[in-house]
Amino acid sequence: MSEHQVTPYNNEESKKGQVTTMFDKIAPYYDFLNRLLSAGIDTIWRKKAIAKIDGEVSEVLDIATGTADLAFEIIKQHPKSIVTGVDVSNEMLEVGRKKIKKRDKTDSITLDLGDSENLQYDTDRFDAITAAFGVRNFGNLEKGLTEMHRVLKPGGQLVILEFSRPRIFPFKQLYNTYFKYVLPVIGRLTSKDPRAYQYLYESVQKFPDFENFDNILKKIGFKNTSWDSLSLGICTIYTGRK
Numbered sequence: 183m184s185e186h187q188v189t190p191y192n193n194e195e196s197k198k199g200q201v202t203t204m205f206d207k208i209a210p211y212y213d214f215l216n217r218l219l220s221a222g223i224d225t226i227w228r229k230k231a232i233a234k235i236d237g238e239v240s241e242v243l244d245i246a247t248g249t250a251d252l253a254f255e256i257i258k259q260h261p262k263s264i265v266t267g268v269d270v271s272n273e274m275l276e277v278g279r280k281k282i283k284k285r286d287k288t289d290s291i292t293l294d295l296g297d298s299e300n301l302q303y304d305t306d307r308f309d310a311i312t313a314a315f316g317v318r319n320f321g322n323l324e325k326g327l328t329e330m331h332r333v334l335k336p337g338g339q340l341v342i343l344e345f346s347r348p349r350i351f352p353f354k355q356l357y358n359t360y361f362k363y364v365l366p367v368i369g370r371l372t373s374k375d376p377r378a379y380q381y382l383y384e385s386v387q388k389f390p391d392f393e394n395f396d397n398i399l400k401k402i403g404f405k406n407t408s409w410d411s412l413s414l415g416i417c418t419i420y421t422g423r424k
Protein backbone atom coordinates (compact mmCIF):
# COMPACT_ATOMS: atom_id res chain seq x y z
CA MET A 183 0.00 0.00 0.00
CA SER A 184 1.30 3.48 -0.89
CA GLU A 185 2.61 5.42 2.10
CA HIS A 186 0.51 8.48 1.28
CA GLN A 187 -2.72 6.76 0.35
CA VAL A 188 -5.73 7.74 2.47
CA THR A 189 -7.53 4.61 3.62
CA PRO A 190 -10.56 4.01 5.86
CA TYR A 191 -8.89 2.02 8.64
CA ASN A 192 -5.14 2.70 8.21
CA ASN A 193 -4.33 -1.00 8.50
CA GLU A 194 -2.23 -3.39 6.40
CA GLU A 195 -5.05 -4.41 4.07
CA SER A 196 -5.14 -2.85 0.57
CA LYS A 197 -7.17 0.34 0.09
CA LYS A 198 -9.63 -1.63 -2.07
CA GLY A 199 -10.14 -4.22 0.69
CA GLN A 200 -10.65 -1.56 3.35
CA VAL A 201 -13.06 0.42 1.14
CA THR A 202 -15.08 -2.73 0.44
CA THR A 203 -15.27 -3.59 4.15
CA MET A 204 -16.33 -0.03 4.98
CA PHE A 205 -19.11 0.16 2.40
CA ASP A 206 -20.32 -3.35 3.31
CA LYS A 207 -20.63 -2.12 6.92
CA ILE A 208 -22.37 1.20 6.27
CA ALA A 209 -24.64 -0.04 3.43
CA PRO A 210 -27.84 -0.20 5.56
CA TYR A 211 -27.40 3.44 6.64
CA TYR A 212 -25.89 4.85 3.44
CA ASP A 213 -28.97 6.31 1.71
CA PHE A 214 -30.37 7.78 4.93
CA LEU A 215 -27.04 9.40 5.79
CA ASN A 216 -26.61 10.85 2.30
CA ARG A 217 -29.94 12.65 2.59
CA LEU A 218 -29.31 13.75 6.19
CA LEU A 219 -25.71 14.97 5.83
CA SER A 220 -26.30 16.85 2.58
CA ALA A 221 -29.78 18.08 3.58
CA GLY A 222 -31.10 16.29 0.48
CA ILE A 223 -28.90 18.26 -1.93
CA ASP A 224 -27.14 15.08 -3.11
CA THR A 225 -30.22 14.18 -5.17
CA ILE A 226 -29.97 17.55 -6.98
CA TRP A 227 -26.24 16.96 -7.64
CA ARG A 228 -27.02 13.58 -9.24
CA LYS A 229 -29.78 15.15 -11.39
CA LYS A 230 -27.38 17.84 -12.63
CA ALA A 231 -24.68 15.28 -13.38
CA ILE A 232 -26.99 13.13 -15.50
CA ALA A 233 -28.31 16.24 -17.27
CA LYS A 234 -24.78 16.55 -18.74
CA ILE A 235 -25.38 13.45 -20.87
CA ASP A 236 -26.36 14.85 -24.24
CA GLY A 237 -28.22 12.96 -26.90
CA GLU A 238 -29.71 9.49 -26.80
CA VAL A 239 -27.91 6.73 -24.93
CA SER A 240 -28.87 3.08 -25.03
CA GLU A 241 -26.28 1.35 -22.82
CA VAL A 242 -24.84 3.15 -19.80
CA LEU A 243 -22.34 1.86 -17.24
CA ASP A 244 -22.58 3.33 -13.75
CA ILE A 245 -19.28 2.79 -12.00
CA ALA A 246 -19.22 2.42 -8.19
CA THR A 247 -23.00 2.38 -8.36
CA GLY A 248 -23.46 1.56 -4.66
CA THR A 249 -27.19 1.58 -3.85
CA ALA A 250 -27.98 2.58 -7.46
CA ASP A 251 -29.26 6.15 -6.94
CA LEU A 252 -27.41 7.44 -9.99
CA ALA A 253 -28.65 4.49 -12.06
CA PHE A 254 -32.26 5.45 -11.16
CA GLU A 255 -31.56 9.04 -12.22
CA ILE A 256 -30.19 7.81 -15.59
CA ILE A 257 -33.34 5.85 -16.44
CA LYS A 258 -35.49 8.74 -15.25
CA GLN A 259 -33.82 11.17 -17.69
CA HIS A 260 -33.21 8.52 -20.39
CA PRO A 261 -36.18 6.13 -20.06
CA LYS A 262 -35.11 3.98 -23.02
CA SER A 263 -31.63 3.33 -21.68
CA ILE A 264 -30.38 0.12 -20.11
CA VAL A 265 -28.05 0.69 -17.15
CA THR A 266 -25.44 -1.65 -15.76
CA GLY A 267 -24.17 -0.73 -12.31
CA VAL A 268 -20.92 -2.17 -11.00
CA ASP A 269 -19.52 -2.04 -7.47
CA VAL A 270 -17.06 -3.89 -5.20
CA SER A 271 -19.42 -3.90 -2.22
CA ASN A 272 -22.01 -6.65 -2.33
CA GLU A 273 -23.93 -5.16 0.62
CA MET A 274 -24.34 -1.82 -1.17
CA LEU A 275 -25.53 -3.71 -4.27
CA GLU A 276 -28.02 -5.72 -2.18
CA VAL A 277 -29.62 -2.48 -0.95
CA GLY A 278 -29.71 -1.33 -4.61
CA ARG A 279 -31.21 -4.63 -5.82
CA LYS A 280 -34.06 -4.36 -3.29
CA LYS A 281 -34.81 -0.81 -4.50
CA ILE A 282 -34.80 -1.97 -8.15
CA LYS A 283 -37.25 -4.78 -7.38
CA LYS A 284 -39.50 -2.56 -5.30
CA ARG A 285 -39.64 0.10 -8.04
CA ASP A 286 -40.14 -2.57 -10.72
CA LYS A 287 -37.07 -1.55 -12.74
CA THR A 288 -35.42 -4.96 -13.18
CA ASP A 289 -35.69 -4.63 -16.99
CA SER A 290 -33.78 -1.32 -16.96
CA ILE A 291 -31.08 -1.73 -14.29
CA THR A 292 -28.73 -4.65 -13.65
CA LEU A 293 -26.17 -4.62 -10.84
CA ASP A 294 -22.89 -6.56 -11.07
CA LEU A 295 -20.28 -7.21 -8.43
CA GLY A 296 -16.97 -6.06 -9.91
CA ASP A 297 -13.93 -3.86 -9.67
CA SER A 298 -13.59 -0.67 -11.71
CA GLU A 299 -9.89 -1.33 -12.05
CA ASN A 300 -10.53 -4.60 -13.86
CA LEU A 301 -13.87 -4.34 -15.64
CA GLN A 302 -15.54 -7.49 -16.96
CA TYR A 303 -17.03 -5.72 -20.03
CA ASP A 304 -15.98 -5.64 -23.69
CA THR A 305 -13.92 -2.78 -25.10
CA ASP A 306 -15.94 0.04 -26.80
CA ARG A 307 -19.28 -1.19 -25.41
CA PHE A 308 -21.04 1.66 -23.56
CA ASP A 309 -22.56 4.91 -24.92
CA ALA A 310 -21.91 6.67 -21.62
CA ILE A 311 -20.10 5.96 -18.37
CA THR A 312 -21.01 7.64 -15.10
CA ALA A 313 -19.63 7.62 -11.56
CA ALA A 314 -20.86 9.54 -8.50
CA PHE A 315 -18.63 9.79 -5.45
CA GLY A 316 -16.83 6.63 -6.53
CA VAL A 317 -13.49 7.43 -8.18
CA ARG A 318 -12.04 8.94 -4.96
CA ASN A 319 -12.25 5.47 -3.44
CA PHE A 320 -10.33 3.61 -6.14
CA GLY A 321 -7.15 1.85 -5.01
CA ASN A 322 -5.48 3.02 -8.22
CA LEU A 323 -7.23 6.05 -9.75
CA GLU A 324 -5.47 6.00 -13.13
CA LYS A 325 -6.04 2.28 -13.59
CA GLY A 326 -9.76 2.72 -12.83
CA LEU A 327 -10.08 5.64 -15.25
CA THR A 328 -8.17 3.75 -17.95
CA GLU A 329 -10.60 0.85 -17.65
CA MET A 330 -13.54 3.26 -17.90
CA HIS A 331 -11.97 4.71 -21.06
CA ARG A 332 -11.50 1.21 -22.52
CA VAL A 333 -15.15 0.10 -22.18
CA LEU A 334 -16.54 3.43 -23.48
CA LYS A 335 -17.49 3.59 -27.19
CA PRO A 336 -15.41 5.94 -29.35
CA GLY A 337 -17.25 9.28 -29.08
CA GLY A 338 -19.04 8.08 -25.93
CA GLN A 339 -19.42 10.37 -22.93
CA LEU A 340 -17.92 10.22 -19.45
CA VAL A 341 -19.63 11.96 -16.52
CA ILE A 342 -18.03 11.94 -13.09
CA LEU A 343 -19.46 13.60 -9.99
CA GLU A 344 -17.02 13.92 -7.11
CA PHE A 345 -16.42 15.99 -4.00
CA SER A 346 -14.10 18.96 -4.36
CA ARG A 347 -12.80 21.60 -1.94
CA PRO A 348 -14.56 24.99 -1.95
CA ARG A 349 -12.10 27.86 -2.48
CA ILE A 350 -14.29 30.88 -1.76
CA PHE A 351 -13.89 32.79 1.52
CA PRO A 352 -15.75 32.61 3.95
CA PHE A 353 -17.79 29.65 2.64
CA LYS A 354 -14.63 27.54 2.48
CA GLN A 355 -14.00 28.02 6.24
CA LEU A 356 -17.65 27.45 7.27
CA TYR A 357 -18.02 24.35 5.14
CA ASN A 358 -14.69 22.96 6.36
CA THR A 359 -15.80 23.24 9.97
CA TYR A 360 -18.98 21.30 9.18
CA PHE A 361 -17.17 18.72 7.02
CA LYS A 362 -14.27 18.15 9.41
CA TYR A 363 -15.96 18.33 12.81
CA VAL A 364 -19.76 18.00 12.57
CA LEU A 365 -20.32 15.50 9.76
CA PRO A 366 -17.99 12.76 11.15
CA VAL A 367 -19.77 12.86 14.52
CA ILE A 368 -23.24 12.48 12.96
CA GLY A 369 -21.82 9.77 10.67
CA ARG A 370 -20.21 7.90 13.59
CA LEU A 371 -23.38 7.92 15.67
CA THR A 372 -25.64 6.90 12.79
CA SER A 373 -23.57 4.49 10.69
CA LYS A 374 -21.92 2.82 13.72
CA ASP A 375 -18.59 2.91 11.87
CA PRO A 376 -16.21 5.19 13.77
CA ARG A 377 -13.98 5.80 10.71
CA ALA A 378 -16.23 5.97 7.65
CA TYR A 379 -17.11 9.66 7.74
CA GLN A 380 -13.67 10.66 9.00
CA TYR A 381 -12.28 8.86 5.95
CA LEU A 382 -14.73 10.83 3.81
CA TYR A 383 -13.22 14.12 5.04
CA GLU A 384 -9.61 12.89 4.78
CA SER A 385 -10.01 11.36 1.33
CA VAL A 386 -11.54 14.55 -0.10
CA GLN A 387 -8.60 16.62 1.26
CA LYS A 388 -6.09 14.51 -0.67
CA PHE A 389 -8.07 14.00 -3.87
CA PRO A 390 -7.28 16.02 -7.03
CA ASP A 391 -10.07 18.45 -7.87
CA PHE A 392 -11.06 21.02 -10.52
CA GLU A 393 -8.25 21.54 -13.10
CA ASN A 394 -6.07 18.89 -11.43
CA PHE A 395 -8.63 16.13 -11.96
CA ASP A 396 -9.39 17.45 -15.44
CA ASN A 397 -5.67 17.11 -16.27
CA ILE A 398 -5.72 13.47 -15.17
CA LEU A 399 -8.68 12.77 -17.47
CA LYS A 400 -6.75 14.32 -20.37
CA LYS A 401 -3.69 12.24 -19.51
CA ILE A 402 -5.78 9.05 -19.62
CA GLY A 403 -6.94 10.02 -23.12
CA PHE A 404 -10.34 11.64 -22.63
CA LYS A 405 -11.09 14.47 -25.07
CA ASN A 406 -13.27 17.60 -24.82
CA THR A 407 -12.96 17.53 -21.04
CA SER A 408 -14.63 20.17 -18.90
CA TRP A 409 -15.72 20.67 -15.32
CA ASP A 410 -18.54 22.48 -13.60
CA SER A 411 -18.57 22.99 -9.85
CA LEU A 412 -21.78 22.82 -7.82
CA SER A 413 -22.83 24.34 -4.48
CA LEU A 414 -19.88 26.77 -4.32
CA GLY A 415 -17.43 24.00 -5.04
CA ILE A 416 -18.58 21.26 -2.61
CA CYS A 417 -18.66 18.94 -5.56
CA THR A 418 -17.82 19.05 -9.24
CA ILE A 419 -19.09 17.39 -12.41
CA TYR A 420 -16.31 16.36 -14.79
CA THR A 421 -17.12 15.39 -18.36
CA GLY A 422 -15.17 14.11 -21.33
CA ARG A 423 -15.41 11.95 -24.43
CA LYS A 424 -13.46 9.01 -25.78
Ligand SMILES: C[S@@+](CC[C@H](N)C(=O)[O-])C[C@H]1O[C@@H](n2cnc3c(N)ncnc32)[C@H](O)[C@@H]1O
Binds near residue numbers: 268269316
Ligand atom coordinates in the same frame (compact mmCIF):
# COMPACT_ATOMS: atom_id res chain seq x y z
C1 LIG B 1 -19.74 6.92 -1.82
S1 LIG B 1 -20.32 5.46 -2.59
C2 LIG B 1 -21.18 6.10 -4.01
C3 LIG B 1 -22.35 5.26 -4.42
C4 LIG B 1 -23.24 5.85 -5.51
N1 LIG B 1 -22.53 6.06 -6.75
C5 LIG B 1 -23.92 7.12 -5.07
O1 LIG B 1 -23.96 8.08 -5.84
O2 LIG B 1 -24.45 7.16 -3.96
C6 LIG B 1 -18.83 4.84 -3.29
C7 LIG B 1 -18.98 3.45 -3.88
O3 LIG B 1 -17.79 3.14 -4.61
C8 LIG B 1 -17.59 1.75 -4.51
N2 LIG B 1 -16.22 1.46 -4.95
C9 LIG B 1 -15.07 1.85 -4.38
N3 LIG B 1 -14.01 1.39 -5.06
C10 LIG B 1 -14.50 0.70 -6.11
C11 LIG B 1 -13.91 -0.02 -7.18
N4 LIG B 1 -12.58 -0.12 -7.32
N5 LIG B 1 -14.72 -0.60 -8.09
C12 LIG B 1 -16.06 -0.53 -7.96
N6 LIG B 1 -16.69 0.12 -6.96
C13 LIG B 1 -15.92 0.73 -6.05
C14 LIG B 1 -17.90 1.47 -3.05
O4 LIG B 1 -18.11 0.11 -2.77
C15 LIG B 1 -19.15 2.35 -2.85
O5 LIG B 1 -20.34 1.64 -3.07
